[in-house]
Amino acid sequence: MTNFNGAAGLHPAATMHAEEYRAGKLSRREFLTRSTALGVSAAAAYGLIGLSAPAQAQEAKVGGIVRCAMEVKGTKDPRLADWPQIANVYRGWLEYLIQYNADGTFEGRLLESWEANADATQYTLKVRPGITWNNGDPFTADDVVRNFARWADGNVEGNAMASRFPGLVDAATKTLRDGAVVKVDDMTVQLNMSESDVAVVPNLADYPAAVVHSSFVDGEDPSANPIGTGPYVPQEVAVGQKAVLVRAPNHTWWGGTAPLDEIHYIDFGTDPSTMVALAGSDEIDCNYETTGDFIEQMDALGWQKKEVVTAATIVVRMNSATSDLYKDKAVRQAIQLAVDPKVVLELGYNNLGTTAENHHACPVHPEYAQLPPQTIDPSKLAPALEAAGLTGAEFEVISLDDGFEAATTAAVVAQLKDAGLNVKHTVMPGSTFWNDWQKYPFSSTTWNHRPLAVQNMSLAYTSTGSWNETGMANAEFDAAMTQALALADADARREVAAKLQAILQDEGYIIQPYWRSLFAHVKEGFNVERHPSNEHQHYKWSVA
Amino acid sequence: MLIFIARRLGLMVLTAFVLTFVVFYLTNLPPNLEKLARSEGSVRMSDEAVAQWIIDNGHGGSVLGRYGQWLGVVPGWQNVDEKGVPRGRCFAAGTDPAAAPRYCGVLQGNWGYSTFFRGPVLQNLGEKLAATGWLMLWVMIVMVPTSLVIGVVSGMREGSRTDRVLSTFSIATTATPEYVSGVILVALLASPVTGLSPLLADWGWIDGKVLFQGAASPDKITFWSFTLPVLTIALYGIGYIARMTRASMTEVMTAQYIRTARLKGVSFGQVVMKHALRNALIAPFTVIMLQFPWLLNGVVIVETLFNYKGFGWTLVQAAGNNDINLLLGCSVVAVFVVLVTQLISDIGYVFLNPRIRLS
Numbered sequence: 001m002t003n004f005n006g007a008a009g010l011h012p013a014a015t016m017h018a019e020e021y022r023a024g025k026l027s028r029r030e031f032l033t034r035s036t037a038l039g040v041s042a043a044a045a046y047g048l049i050g051l052s053a054p055a056q057a058q059e060a061k062v063g064g065i066v067r068c069a070m071e072v073k074g075t076k077d078p079r080l081a082d083w084p085q086i087a088n089v090y091r092g093w094l095e096y097l098i099q100y101n102a103d104g105t106f107e108g109r110l111l112e113s114w115e116a117n118a119d120a121t122q123y124t125l126k127v128r129p130g131i132t133w134n135n136g137d138p139f140t141a142d143d144v145v146r147n148f149a150r151w152a153d154g155n156v157e158g159n160a161m162a163s164r165f166p167g168l169v170d171a172a173t174k175t176l177r178d179g180a181v182v183k184v185d186d187m188t189v190q191l192n193m194s195e196s197d198v199a200v201v202p203n204l205a206d207y208p209a210a211v212v213h214s215s216f217v218d219g220e221d222p223s224a225n226p227i228g229t230g231p232y233v234p235q236e237v238a239v240g241q242k243a244v245l246v247r248a249p250n251h252t253w254w255g256g257t258a259p260l261d262e263i264h265y266i267d268f269g270t271d272p273s274t275m276v277a278l279a280g281s282d283e284i285d286c287n288y289e290t291t292g293d294f295i296e297q298m299d300a301l302g303w304q305k306k307e308v309v310t311a312a313t314i315v316v317r318m319n320s321a322t323s324d325l326y327k328d329k330a331v332r333q334a335i336q337l338a339v340d341p342k343v344v345l346e347l348g349y350n351n352l353g354t355t356a357e358n359h360h361a362c363p364v365h366p367e368y369a370q371l372p373p374q375t376i377d378p379s380k381l382a383p384a385l386e387a388a389g390l391t392g393a394e395f396e397v398i399s400l401d402d403g404f405e406a407a408t409t410a411a412v413v414a415q416l417k418d419a420g421l422n423v424k425h426t427v428m429p430g431s432t433f434w435n436d437w438q439k440y441p442f443s444s445t446t447w448n449h450r451p452l453a454v455q456n457m458s459l460a461y462t463s464t465g466s467w468n469e470t471g472m473a474n475a476e477f478d479a480a481m482t483q484a485l486a487l488a489d490a491d492a493r494r495e496v497a498a499k500l501q502a503i504l505q506d507e508g509y510i511i512q513p514y515w516r517s518l519f520a521h522v523k524e525g526f527n528v529e530r531h532p533s534n535e536h537q538h539y540k541w542s543v544a
Numbered sequence: 545m546l547i548f549i550a551r552r553l554g555l556m557v558l559t560a561f562v563l564t565f566v567v568f569y570l571t572n573l574p575p576n577l578e579k580l581a582r583s584e585g586s587v588r589m590s591d592e593a594v595a596q597w598i599i600d601n602g603h604g605g606s607v608l609g610r611y612g613q614w615l616g617v618v619p620g621w622q623n624v625d626e627k628g629v630p631r632g633r634c635f636a637a638g639t640d641p642a643a644a645p646r647y648c649g650v651l652q653g654n655w656g657y658s659t660f661f662r663g664p665v666l667q668n669l670g671e672k673l674a675a676t677g678w679l680m681l682w683v684m685i686v687m688v689p690t691s692l693v694i695g696v697v698s699g700m701r702e703g704s705r706t707d708r709v710l711s712t713f714s715i716a717t718t719a720t721p722e723y724v725s726g727v728i729l730v731a732l733l734a735s736p737v738t739g740l741s742p743l744l745a746d747w748g749w750i751d752g753k754v755l756f757q758g759a760a761s762p763d764k765i766t767f768w769s770f771t772l773p774v775l776t777i778a779l780y781g782i783g784y785i786a787r788m789t790r791a792s793m794t795e796v797m798t799a800q801y802i803r804t805a806r807l808k809g810v811s812f813g814q815v816v817m818k819h820a821l822r823n824a825l826i827a828p829f830t831v832i833m834l835q836f837p838w839l840l841n842g843v844v845i846v847e848t849l850f851n852y853k854g855f856g857w858t859l860v861q862a863a864g865n866n867d868i869n870l871l872l873g874c875s876v877v878a879v880f881v882v883l884v885t886q887l888i889s890d891i892g893y894v895f896l897n898p899r900i901r902l903s
Binding site for chain 1: 578579582583585586589590593597660661662730734735736737741752753754757758759768769848851853861864865
């Protein structure tokens with residue numbers, strides 16, 4: 001392992017990235033994402049490129065309550081959590097080893113620092129000293145090791161963390177490999193990966209990666225016995241109604257004093273117009289998200305608009321595993337190229353984003369590679385259908401019944417109709433839609449922002465990905481992905497990413513029309529941050 | 545009289561029996577159980593895991609047997625899951641099954657566990673019913689006097705201008721279903737961007753941004769938040785009851801004894817108040833009692849529209865999430881409310897109309 005305790009104790013690649021930044025090859029945001037992922041602190045990263053880290057806003061006033069409109073889905077075992085909203089409630093008391101900040105940097109929370117060796121096969125994690133659980137137990141390396149074992153357990157159905165650490169898992173037993181996670185001393189943990197992996201840091205910051213106490217019973221509801229390291233505890237979690245976080249009694253939070261006394265989540269159902277009504281009648285101070293036409297309405301109320309440009313997107317995808325209609329690649333390609341992303345962005349999302357290129361890698365991702373533009377040509381659809389013997393066959397696109405998901409899908413369906421496809425649009429309420437989201441033959445799915453392009457791609461398009469919703473099983477793609485996940489250097493990874501993007505685009509499974517800018521609104525006088533991954537980092541919130 | 549009440553109660557039990565079995569059968573169809581498994585476990589579970597989940601959580605075996613368990617006439621299920629933890633209907637996972645009772649169904653007072661609320665059905669349903677009770681109370685307080693006054697006034701002089709105006713109003717409101725009138729009221733009075741509220745706010749007539757609140761909460765019942773939901777349900781009923789009252793009133797007003805009273809020189813006010821009113825109110829009384837089941841219907845729409853967490857909202861959530869125990873609980877409550885109001889209506893009828901004898 002490289003010794004980082006040299007001149008500045010910085011990862012050699014960080015200096016290289018700084019040069020790339022100066023040469024204009026990297027944007028500031030990409031530079032920060034990459035260098036902090038290598039263990040460079042945000043302040044040092046800013047220093048490398050001759051900027052000073054943005055000072056934290058002056059000491060926030062302590063006290064006050066923020067009421068936030070958000071669906072309260074109840075809490076469940078963090079590694080099974082399937083919605084950021086679930087995590088936003090347990091974030092009050094459960095914290096993360098590493099945190100992804102809204103500016104694209106990674107920050108150690110329960111870890112004081114981490115280092116990666118040159119080929120990203122070994123990580124050394126330093127536990128932050130002085131952290132206690134709210135029952136008085138000290139937080140140590142044992143807690144870290146135990147949580148890694150929980151995350152790596154592939155025998156637990158629905159474990160969202162299981163596929164994230166391929167280098168730590170024993171493929172035969174689907175559990176943590178012996179010697180993969182080693183406690184060096186009380187404050188140090190070493191990860192010995194069997195293969196290099198660049199996504200370890202972003203994965204540790206993702207919402208299912210909350211760190212739980214040794215008394216936590218796997219699979220149970222964490223709010224039942226809320227032992228955590230964070231500043232708050234749940235006072236009430238009423239599914240579909242509200243959740244209230246209050247300060248943890250008799251607990252000294254390692255981060256000092258979190259400004260807010262209480263955070264209230266109010267569930268308004270899924271109809272955004274109710275949210276506007278609640279805002280108008282002063283029942284809420286901020287919301288989880290504002291979408292579509294409601295952005296203008298919330299602006300009209302005089303609330304602060306918070307915008308963040310993200311790699312969040314919607315994918316209208318075909319599934320060849322559940323329907324024979326989409327087994328023919330030529331048909332998929334023709335369908336994909338019959339849809340003009342510009343039109344979808346305008347009709348489906350009011351131009352509140354940028355067009356995408358049907359390959360699920362976004363220019364904000366560090367490894368994004370520019371591909372030659374696609375030629376949209378609806379006139380090729382009819383011949384392709386005829387060649388496949390599908391002329392006149394009935395197609396059906398399924399989507400949620402409301403919001404931009406419905407509008408976007410409708411825009412896609414309308415263009416397919418114009419191109420001569422016999423297609424209908426079926427809508428479902430959220431409560432039924434999500435039960436089978438991976439299985440629909442042709443449907444739209446929203447995807448959250450993730451810091452690296454390979455993260456979404458490995459989840460969704462590898463043959464073993466836990467969220468594979470297309471039935472895509474391309475050996476070449478799988479091999480390239482394994483290769484990409486071993487390249488810590490984003491420039492090197494870009495070459496592989498170009499291949500991944502090209503295969504994904506060529507397979508024609510997905511119509512991925514645009515990248516969403518995400519919005520939320522906050523009432524004047526409240527400081528609430530908009531995060532690209534919809535994370536609510538409560539300790540940053542305050543009342544002015 | 546007692547036989548009559550006993551017969552009615554017997555009918556109620558039988559109806560509840562049939563309805564809960566139908567609901568139980570439908571919620572236990574295999575696709576619904578799979579849906580439940582996915583929402584309770586994780587959307588990412590494989591098909592084998594879903595099948596295992598269904599068996600582990602006591603949804604295996606025959607439908608009749610499970611219905612019997614819910615009733616409490618068949619011993620509750622118990623098994624040991626793959627981790628070796630004993631689980632069962634009658635005890636919390638991990639506790640000693642030997643100490644638990646054998647039967648634990650509705651007959652034993654155990655209404656089961658709600659997967660949606662993550663708590664006992666009885667307690668949650670009780671809270672939600674109380675919330676709906678408040679809504680209904682205010683609806684009744686607004687609806688009954690308003691509709692009776694409208695009905696009596698328009699029925700006093702059939703065909704007069706007052707009658708025509710009030711009848712038009714009644715027909716219009718009763719022809720407008722809740723999901724239409726609710727949306728119109730919200731758009732008109734409770735939206736910060738459309739309708740009257742922005743105008744009023746511009747003129748400085750209201751402090752906040754909206755005249756009335758477009759969402760209500762059982763924690764905080766205020767005139768501001770309750771006006772629209774109450775109005776939405778009440779408007780529909782007002783028209784209906786007013787029309788019934790008017791019809792009954794016009795009929796009574798043409799009766800011989802009213803004419804006799806008028807010819808004897810009794811003033812019009814006296815005739816209406818003393819001679820016509822009691823007889824005219826018999827028909828509306830039944831109609832008002834019949835409105836209770838209709839109200840249950842209305843609260844489903846209104847509570848969803850105004851996001852008021854009461855019985856109607858619970859029913860929608862229970863159905864949407866395939867929460868078997870909660871849906872069964874809701875069905876029993878619905879049967880109870882409908883039949884008890886009918887019983888009250890029949891008994892009240894006897895007191896209002898001496899010509900009618902029960903049994």
